Amino acid sequence: MQALQNKICSEGKVLSAEVLKVDSFLNHQMDPALMQDIGREFAKRFVDEGITKIVTIESSGIAPAIMTGLELGVSVVFARKRKSLTLQNNLYISQVHSFTKQETNDISISKEYLQATDRVLIIDDFLANGQAALGLLDVVKQSGATAVGIGILIEKSFQSGRTLLEQTGVRIESLARVASLEDGTVTFLETVTAGGAQS
């Protein structure tokens, strides 16, 4: 998606060969018009999948997810993140390890808001090691609902997440695929033509 790639190029900060910081438009300050464009793009890509619900994770997934939900006309549920949850009967719970923060969190969704008949689109901001998306897939699976797609804003294609997710067979759409952050420069996987035909 051209607009997102442009924003990453103009405002993203490459902190290391593995860390891209996009606090100015996604992870702390948010650009509402860009989030609306992203919602429209996800809706366009997934419109034929019969989606009935969007699932994301707090906090940075919420803005793109709510815009996608608005376009598709479906509700959005955000999974809560907690250090650890005592077993609760009314929650679907999965564990998510963050390699960046070196900590494991429980993520949870109330059983009230996922039904076995739901066709779910998962939205998340980053795909790196894939742990958050796999946790969300696990939660959806526990409910008996069908995960029909995963929509990612920024994929770090040089990390293992994409491959891990592909093994689940669920369709993945990443709006910006970062091939490398070497030498302080963001290189995208697909070369975008002037007309924006690709990616």
Added chain:
Amino acid sequence: MQALQNKICSEGKVLSAEVLKVDSFLNHQMDPALMQDIGREFAKRFVDEGITKIVTIESSGIAPAIMTGLELGVSVVFARKRKSLTLQNNLYISQVHSFTKQETNDISISKEYLQATDRVLIIDDFLANGQAALGLLDVVKQSGATAVGIGILIEKSFQSGRTLLEQTGVRIESLARVASLEDGTVTFLETVTAGGAQS
């Protein structure tokens, strides 16, 4: 705001005389179309205030704030909530005590995203004891920016927050003002006429 009051009446769960749970459309599952209506309502009420930035707090404030930002054409910053932050030079930090959870969190906003020239609209989901809104006001004040308004979705008018906030002199707009939750029933402060003329 009629649509929000209707939603509270049809889906809100009164857990006690002090607790109203709205997990089905705001605090866990979110209704994107209602969030858009809320964003439009806040935009209408604050359009003449020359707002340059919206500030909210993770996680439930994000959806209504991003929709308001979209309508007003300004960026949104969400304050992060943490158990405690070691002093960091690049953050404005304030402490917020939650009476419900009986815990105190630090909330923070990066100095990069609030300027002394900003005219800020604060958006939050609930107003109860006012501690979150006062914390956000404190953060805005530290930056030298001007807080020109506070937009609240659901105000529990029988608690102390409204009075505390009014003492700051900042304009407050609450879309639904709950007078009482006694006897398991939600009673609003203003009686809404059939035509929706009030509130």
